[in-house]
Amino acid sequence: xxxxxxxxxxxxxxxxxxxxxxxxxxxxxxxxxxxxxxxxxxxxxxxxxxxxxxxxxxxxxxxxxxxxxxxxxxxxxxxxxxxxxxxxxxxxxxxxxxxxxxxxxxxxxxxxxxxxxxxxxxxxxxxxxxxxxxxxxxxxxxxxxxxxxxxxxxxxxxxxxxxxxxxxxxxxxxxxxxxxxxxxxxxxxxxxxxxxxxxxxxxxxxxxxxxxxxxxxxxxxxxxxxxxxxxxxxxxxxxxxxxxxxxxxxxxxxxxxxxxxxxxxxxxxxxxxxxxxxxxxxxxxxxxxxxxxxxxxxxxxxxxxxxxxxxxxxxxxxxxxxxxxxxxxxxxxxxxxxxxxxxxxxxxxxxxxxxxxxxxxxxxxxxxxxxxxxx
Ligand SMILES: Cc1cc2nc3c(=O)[nH]c(=O)nc-3n(C[C@H](O)[C@H](O)[C@H](O)COP(=O)(O)OP(=O)(O)OC[C@H]3O[C@@H](n4cnc5c(N)ncnc54)[C@H](O)[C@@H]3O)c2cc1C
Numbered sequence: 001x002x003x004x005x006x007x008x009x010x011x012x013x014x015x016x017x018x019x020x021x022x023x024x025x026x027x028x029x030x031x032x033x034x035x036x037x038x039x040x041x042x043x044x045x046x047x048x049x050x051x052x053x054x055x056x057x058x059x060x061x062x063x064x065x066x067x068x069x070x071x072x073x074x075x076x077x078x079x080x081x082x083x084x085x086x087x088x089x090x091x092x093x094x095x096x097x098x099x100x101x102x103x104x105x106x107x108x109x110x111x112x113x114x115x116x117x118x119x120x121x122x123x124x125x126x127x128x129x130x131x132x133x134x135x136x137x138x139x140x141x142x143x144x145x146x147x148x149x150x151x152x153x154x155x156x157x158x159x160x161x162x163x164x165x166x167x168x169x170x171x172x173x174x175x176x177x178x179x180x181x182x183x184x185x186x187x188x189x190x191x192x193x194x195x196x197x198x199x200x201x202x203x204x205x206x207x208x209x210x211x212x213x214x215x216x217x218x219x220x221x222x223x224x225x226x227x228x229x230x231x232x233x234x235x236x237x238x239x240x241x242x243x244x245x246x247x248x249x250x251x252x253x254x255x256x257x258x259x260x261x262x263x264x265x266x267x268x269x270x271x272x273x274x275x276x277x278x279x280x281x282x283x284x285x286x287x288x289x290x291x292x293x294x295x296x297x298x299x300x301x302x303x304x305x306x307x308x309x310x311x312x313x314x315x316x317x318x319x320x321x322x323x324x325x326x327x328x329x330x331x332x333x334x335x336x337x338x339x340x341x342x343x344x345x346x347x348x349x350x351x352x353x354x355x356x357x358x359x360x361x362x363x364x365x366x367x368x369x370x371x372x373x374x375x
Contacts, residue, residue, distance in 0.1 A: 011069050013339040020197045020342050025149050030074045033064075034103035039077050044085070047097035053298045054232060058239035058290065065243025066250075068339055070346055072198055075240065076146060079233040080110050080154045083174065087217040087225045092176070096152065108150035109179065110233075111141045111203060112226065119359055120375070121156070121223065122168040126205060128157040128175060130212065135159075135175060137186070137208040143353070145200040147189050153177045155210075156226055159219050174222040176214045185209075196345040231293075231303050233354050234311040238290045241314035244347040245283040248321035251340065252276045252328040272328060279321035286313035305368050308360040315350035315357070322347050 011029050019026055033039050038060045043049020050056075057078045064071040077100065084096055084107070099105035117123035126139025137157060147153060153176070160171030183189065186208030189201050217225050253276055256267030266272045293310040296303035322344040326333035333340045351357050365371045 011067075013068060013337070016068070016070060016342065017336055017339065023193060023197050023199075025146075025199050026070070026073045027149075029069060030149070031103075033074060039074060040081075040101040040103070042078055042085075043081060043097055043101040047093060048101035049097070054235060055291075055294045055298060057236060058294055061236055062239045062243035062246075065240045066246045067243075068247055068343065070197075071240050071243075072346065072349070073146070073149075074108060075236060076108050076110050076233075077106065078236055079229050080107050082232050083154050083216060083225055083229045084176065086228060087174070088176075091213075092216065096176070105152060106150045107152040107154070108146040109144055109153035110229075111144045111147075111153050111155040111177075113143050114140060115142045119356065121226075122162060122172075124156060124158055124172065126155075126157045127161075128159050128173060128210065130159075131209075133212050134209040135212060135215070137175070137205045137210055139205050141203040141205075143192065143200050144203050145198055147179065147199075147201045147203060148191070149199060150179055153179055154216070154229075156222055159222075165220075169223045171220050172222040172226075173219050174216040174225050175210045176216055177208075177210055178214070182208055182210075196342070196349065198346075198349065227304075230354065231297060231307040234307040235290060235293050235297060235303075237350055237354065238286070238293070238307075238310040238314035241311075241318040241347060241350050242283060242287045242290055244318040244343060245279065245286070245314070245321040247343060248318070248325035248340070249276060249280045249283060252279070252321070252325040255325075255332075256328050266328070275324040276328060279317070279324045282313075282317040282320055286310065286317040289313050305364060308355070308363050311350070311355070312357055312360045315347070318347040319351060 037050060040049045041052045041056045041060060045051040061071045061075055081100055084092060096105060100107055112121060114124050114126060116125055126137065126141060128135035128137045155175045155177045157173055157175060158171055159173040162168055162171060165171040186206055188204040192200050192202055194200055256272050256276060257265055259266045289310040293303050293306035296306055325340050326344060329338060329340055332338050362374060366373050
């Protein structure tokens with residue numbers, strides 16, 4: 001599957017640059033992806049989707065990035081949908097999935113991070129207290145992306161205080177929040193301007209009422225459901241980074257062949273060639289890890305470590321490739337119209353979100369190598 005020939009001309013650099021300057025959402029791009037069915041490739045056929053495995057969604061996102069576009073505007077639907085699919089009731093699936101598949105409902109928001117908990121998700125304090133047929137939600141989330149462009153949000157809350165739980169991962173629940181009902185009725189959204197155009201926001205909950213029937217799965221088991229979705233999230237984002245890395249390698253190679261200085265192409269100098277070749281090698285090695293993690297995920301095997309390793313290697317490969325691409329372009333790498341600096345800023349995010357590199361190293365050190373936990 002290659003989107004580049006169709007998507008790059010429809011959504012070229014000028015389109016993304018204009019949005020980037022104003023920090024506006026790529027509505028037309030997301031609409032086009034939705035109408036073409038690419039955003040719902042993983043929704044099973046019985047709910048109106050195409051029913052393809054994770055690898056197909058990876059191919060879609062990788063090609064979007066490789067074409068110079070930014071899937072960060074809509075990639076969440078691919079993994080948040082999985083939370084409903086794997087852990088939702090049949091009634092919830094019937095209610096939401098056909099609408100998502102048809103492009104009538106957007107499930108683009110995933111609310112986990114809080115100012116006070118950081119990476120330590122078990123310390124989230126957004127609290128949902130049962131009151132009749134509703135939960136009453138109070139608290140705050142930060143860096144929650146696409147909330148202004150989504151109809152639904154998968155929200156992680158505490159239904160039992162951490163101190164009252166036997167295990168710190170217990171006592172959390174997942175609610176499916178209808179943003180259209182919530183906005184102005186207990187939920188406030190405040191945009192956060194970031195280094196790149198990512199439509200991220202801060203959310204405040206002040207006695208927001210969410211029907212109990214919108215809880216996904218059992219009360220208190222939400223952390224497990226979220227973790228399940230996180231493997232898909234990491235693999236999909238790793239695939240996006242591979243797309244970014246290939247974009248940079250291809251762009252750097254083309255420029256190195258075309259640009260002449262000292263009467264010959266700069267790419268004839270090994271000092272210019274070698275970093276690009278190295279970026280290519282690192283990209284292909286990371287891509288192999290992404291494929292391995294994808295195969296395990298698709299086979300239903302445990303893949304936490306492989307998903308983490310794929311995300312780390314791919315995000316570092318795309319960053320290295322971006323750095324090399326800027327260096328190859330010299331001064332032009334910093335000029336907006338070349339798109340390199342924009343892509344470079346965009347791909348930097350993935351060494352921090354959705355999980356930072358240190359936390360991946362810590363996971364591998366303790367889970368795979370048996371070293372003692374540091375936290
Ligand atoms: C643009 C953007 C979009 C985002 N979108 C979403 C979203 O849609 N939904 C959502 O829920 N979240 C989202 N996030 C949040 C993102 O997942 C978090 O920023 C990320 O998980 C890191 O959490 P933190 O910012 O609180 O960093 P902290 O947890 O405060 O960590 C800060 C630094 O310290 C390091 N660190 C912390 N503890 C340790 C340790 N024990 N050992 C070694 N190093 C450590 C971390 O690796 C990190 O580098 C987004 C963030 C950004 C910037």
